[in-house]
Amino acid sequence: MSTKTVAEKLGIKPGHAVHVINAPGDYAQLVGGLPEGAEVTATGPADAVHLFAEGKIELDASIKEAIDAVRPGGLLWVSYPKGGASDINRDSLWPTFTPYGWRPVRQISVDARWSALRFRPDGDVRGTGNRFT
Template sequence: MSSDSPANPFGISAEQRVTVYGAQGRPEIAAFLPAHAFLAEPGANVPADVVLLVVGSAADLAHDLSGAAAAVEAGGVLWVCYPSATVEGEDRDLNRDTVASLLAANDWEPLADVTLGEKWSAVRGQPTGK
């Protein structure tokens, strides 16, 4: 059984296949990823039980969501990781509510959210009706 501890905020077990999109060039995200996560190149389709999509803006999310969502295996989940709105001095267009709204508009049900350190947050979703 998985745990949503600070060391495993996504509750990912060792048996689950994990694909991460958008983490290249963001080393601060690496601390939150399981060691067995596969870092996919942009545009790749690497199916997995858990897909993490790392985005920096609402435009990034709108652009990359369908590709990441397509990689989620039946019964799997999608996590959208985004910069926290609380980072001072930076104008952010994403927060828990905007991410949840974009997920819902694309037939994904937002289920939970977590904080990833001081600068990042994430929202978990699953396909609507599952």
């Protein structure tokens, strides 16, 4: 049985433009390599945007850039430190994105340090339940 790379879990596909914000170190290595033809870009619009935030101040400073960089139908992931090592967590991220009309739809583990939540525009989310609280 093969194990999916983090890039695969994030939904990054061959040829995707990936805009990364505040990534720690080598992003391609962190996600287990990018698919063929996928590349990290300095700006949007991008097929996938991956924002890393160590805390609320960094998140607040980068949230608009991240949302603005996502192509319609694109992927928006926000990574945050695991285990209460920060002033942000899974439950505090949702209200931060609510004023922008986005909500979480999926969570993954990136590595031993980072978790990630995927956000989608409210209008693109099926159902009305909140499975994260």
